[in-house]
Amino acid sequence: MSAHSDDELVVLFSQGQNDAFEELLMRHKNGLYQYIFSLVKDDGTAGDLFQEVFLALYKHAADFKAQGKVKSWLFLTARNKSLNYLRDHKSLTSLDEQDEEGNEFWHEILPDGEISHLEQLTQQENFERIRQIVASLPPRQQEVLYLRPYFSFKEIAEMVGKPIGTVLADCHRGLEKVRKILMEQPEVEL
């Protein structure tokens, strides 16, 4: 099953192969759950919305026109459900909020010491810290960072309905803040 594309899995599943559905679930569960959680910030709600997304896929696979869009469909469905949830709970202020900080580029600001430090970041102990810092960013920056491992900037721009330049700027600002906080407290123990 793992050799099949998402589209092929949807077809196989709509023909009655349950293991094709399970492969789709296994393939996308982690990214989708983390993305939903990053939007709603609550484990119980994230679990419920995650379930709704996959139940929708399960029920509608037969009339699903996949065409290379299964992953986008999953994430967009998750996004709509999460935003509806936030709207119903009156906490949807955030995804449209402006972040008016500057857009400086790194070559203007980076001392040499920082650069070698940044290049050491692929160590496991830094990952938890990066996740915590990302969780403190403005929602739009968080969203781009969470979608980026699964989609190109062009695809993200289509999904969130913003120009690609805006999406790039959000990503850049988000990373810039992650960098600043990492550099300000390089030795903080968690």
Place this chain on the structure above:
Amino acid sequence: MTCKQALLYQSGELTPQEQEAFKKHLATCKACQAQIALASATEQSLTAPAAPAEVVDRVLLKTTRRPTVWSRFRTVFVGSVAAMVALAVGVGTYVRHQPVTNAEFVMYMSQTSQNEYATLSNDLDLFEQMY
């Protein structure tokens, strides 16, 4: 302007020509190297955690591994039959010591069967609510 292309280079969205030009720039630009390193580390850190197993199991139990009506019914049914057998053995033992009339025995059995049936239908109602 080349430094602005670092994120698009990392996401593989530059044209082949832009990509070649950026590669040359990257070899000498420490800031772009650092930004790309941080972008990759951030991606890795955000993709590392797994979805909770309990959440994934819940989806499986409502879709491909949903218990069938029969498998659930069988559990209830086998339980009921076992209860009936135990009851009959009990009644049989009782009968040997203290003779009862046929009418009393039939009355007793039909009452207890009704209780069993009531329990069974409660179980089925609960089951329908759950799924």
